[in-house]
Amino acid sequence: MAAGNAEREAEWWRGCVIYQIYPRSFQDSTGDGSGDLKGITARLAHVASLGIDAIWLSPFFKSPMADMGYDVSDYRDVDPMFGTLEDFDALVAEAHRLGLKLIIDQVISHSSDKHEWFVESRAGGDSAKADWYVWADAKPDGSAPNNWQSLFGGPAWEWDATRRQYYMHNFLAAQPDLNFHNPEVQDALLDTVRFWLERGVDGFRLDTVNYYFHDRWLRDNPPLAASVAGTNGATTTYAFQEHLFDKTRPENLDFLKRFRALLDEYPDRAAVGEVGDEDRSLQTLAAYTSGGDKLQMCYTFDLLGPQFSAAHVRGCVEAFENAVADGWVCWAFSNHDVVRHVSRWTRPGENPDAVAKFSIALLACLRGSICLYQGEELGLDEAELAYEDLRDPLGIRFWPGVKGRDGCRTPMVWEAGAENGGFSTGKPWLPVPQAHRDRAVDVQNGEERSVLAAYRSILALRKRHAALVGGSIRFLDAEGDVLAFVRERDGESLLCLFNFAGADAGWALPPDIAVVEPIELAVDAGGVLDEGVLALPALGCFLGRIA
Known part of the structure; x- marks a missing residue:
């Protein structure tokens, strides 16, 4: 190779x-x-x-x-x-x-709270895995150690009656957080x-x-x-x-x-x-x-x-x-x-x-x-x-x-x-x-x-064009809801245009860009180049090779 x-x-x-x-x-x-x-x-x-x-x-x-x-x-x-x-x-x-x-x-x-690591950790004491999860004591009033919240709603802490401490869970209480501060x-x-x-x-x-x-x-x-x-x-x-x-x-x-x-x-x-x-x-x-x-x-x-x-x-x-x-x-x-x-x-x-x-x-x-x-x-x-x-x-x-x-x-x-x-x-x-x-x-x-x-x-x-797979990207100015950019790699330059709007739009080619060859995209609404202006229908796209 x-x-x-x-x-x-x-x-x-x-x-x-x-x-x-x-x-x-x-x-x-x-x-x-x-x-x-x-x-x-x-x-x-x-x-x-x-x-x-x-x-x-x-x-x-x-x-x-x-x-x-x-x-x-x-x-x-x-x-x-x-x-x-x-x-x-x-x-x-x-x-x-x-x-x-x-x-x-x-x-x-x-x-999972059913993982054998957590089962051993919640036993606490001299357990080899006592510090494998994020445990903390309750505040003097019995409330959670801090104000952290779970992504699934409510406090990110669950009281465990076996260990008599709170454990942390960013998601469900059934998903206790592992303690990455422990190298083991x-x-x-x-x-x-x-x-x-x-x-x-x-x-x-x-x-x-x-x-x-x-x-x-x-x-x-x-x-x-x-x-x-x-x-x-x-x-x-x-x-x-x-x-x-x-x-x-x-x-x-x-x-x-x-x-x-x-x-x-x-x-x-x-x-x-x-x-x-x-x-x-x-x-x-x-x-x-x-x-x-x-x-x-x-x-x-x-x-x-x-x-x-x-x-x-x-x-x-x-x-x-x-x-x-x-x-x-x-x-x-x-x-x-x-x-x-x-x-x-x-x-x-x-x-x-x-x-x-x-x-x-x-x-x-x-x-x-x-x-x-x-x-x-x-x-x-x-x-x-x-x-x-x-x-x-x-x-x-x-x-x-x-x-x-x-x-x-x-x-x-x-x-x-x-x-x-x-x-x-x-x-x-x-x-x-x-x-x-x-x-x-x-x-x-x-x-x-x-x-x-x-x-x-x-x-x-996409696979046929190296510029799309790994090329650089450079955005061009466009009015309205049109996205315009150029992808380039290994001597290949491609102009990409997308009209997000629900109505027709036009985009005038800048003086330094000349479309050599339009490339057909399998979309319902393709752009059309006419005398230096690209006409883009609603949800229209255009891809073209440029000089």
């Missing part, structure tokens, strides 16, 4: 396309209503057909499922509902046969990472990567200015505080270096971190990906919200480019925790398919790696579920103010005419909406104007 090719293979993650699979909702092979590893293996050909580089597999570890697998009770085993270690090995082998990398979701900021905890967690590296995984998605460390002195978080002013419209108590002391602590940088050193013992491995850090997300992303000795890339929630405008996207991307000198970002529009972007961004009177095609064209042209969420290639929207159908603890607790995350987690639809859309022969763990069945894979396969066809075409186009 030539040196240049070897370098590109070692950095396969830079500019790659990742496809997130939510195992419980992808494919059921047993008829019990829940997806499993064998089901995923059987459907990998569909994933490969999209032009994907890597799979991100959400948690499949042994778990009581208080938070759908994000509460791990055994980091070295597969939960029986998903199969066995042998099933996992078969999945790895099939993914690699198809040329796909496999990234697994490593959830190490907290464990770090060692044990890194050993579990090595276990999966030895089984052939290509990388890790690090859940809540900035939540690992807490403030040693347990100092109170200050309130947000909006909370003091009485203008905070938050739906959970977590959003009332500035989270200075319960996450994103400086000690995390040294742990991430340890993690990277382990990763580097194995060739061509990579890690992507999930950063949820409110207004500090970009600074945190920059710190976690700089220097080549921590994470290869991170992603934030900047493009996972309701904002859908040229100004918002430009602001997010430019802020990242200005903040991060040598790091790398992974952009996503949907995942298992947010309302699907077709529902978030489709305005009244608009065609959801047009929004879906516009979105993948935009995502494919941004600088960075990109992550797709299962079902978005079909243009699936957010499912409307009844309260009695909910399984997400967040939605169950805060309904109806917060509907939870089940609406984006409903099963994948494979065959419109099959029972439950081909997902399962049993009753699915979440309902399969009829509207989703109408968009099944078998319906869209072979339809040249389908959302699925657009995904395949646009991702193939």
Whole structure:
């Protein structure tokens, strides 16, 4: 292999396309209503057909499922509902046969309260693991040690009658936080990472990567200015505080270096971190990906919200480019925790398919790696579920103010005419909406104007252009709701234009830019160049090679 090719293979993650699979909702092979590893293996050909580089597999570890697998009770085993270690090995082998990398979701900021480590830790006393979790005494009045709040609402502290202390939990009380200030905890967690590296995984998605460390002195978080002013419209108590002391602590940088050193013992491995850090997300992303000795890339929630405008996207991307000198970002529009972007961004009177095609064209042209969420290639929207159908603890607790995350987690639809859309022969763990069945894979396969066809075409186009995979990005001024930028690499320069507006727009070519060749995008509304002016219809896109 030539040196240049070897370098590109070692950095396969830079500019790659990742496809997130939510195992419980992808494919059921047993008829019990829940997806499993064998089901995923059987459907990998569909994933490969999209032009994907890597799979991100959400948690499949042994778990009581208080938070759908994000509460791990055994980091070295597969939960029986998903199969066995042998099933996992078969999945790895099939993914690699198809040329796909496999990234697994490593959830190490907290464990399940059923993990043997926590069972031993709560015994206290002379237990070897007494200090493996974050324990603290009650205040003299019996209240919690400080004012920290759980992301799932209420105090981030739970009283334990066995140990007669409080323990910290950033999420559910069933998810106690591990004490990363204890080197033994770090060692044990890194050993579990090595276990999966030895089984052939290509990388890790690090859940809540900035939540690992807490403030040693347990100092109170200050309130947000909006909370003091009485203008905070938050739906959970977590959003009332500035989270200075319960996450994103400086000690995390040294742990991430340890993690990277382990990763580097194995060739061509990579890690992507999930950063949820409110207004500090970009600074945190920059710190976690700089220097080549921590994470290869991170992603934030900047493009996972309701904002859908040229100004918002430009602001997010430019802020990242200005903040991060040598790091790398992974952009996503949907995942298992947010309302699907077709529902978030489709305005009244608009065609959801047009929004879906516009979105993948935009995502494919941004600088960075990109992550797709299962079902978005079909243009699936957010499912409307009844309260009695909910399984997400967040939605169950805060309904109806917060509907939870089940609406984006409903099963994948494979065959419109099959029972439950081909997902399962049993009753699915979440309902399969009829509207989703109408968009099944078998319906869209072979339809040249389908959302699925657009995904395949646009991702193939991205692979053909080095400038889109790893090139630089430079924004150009544009009026209205038009986003204009240039991608450049290895002598190739591409002009990218996107009209977010619900009406036609025009964009005059600057004097220093000449379009040599328009490049066809598989969208419903393409831009047309006429005498130096690009006419862009509503949700119109244009891609062209420039001199």
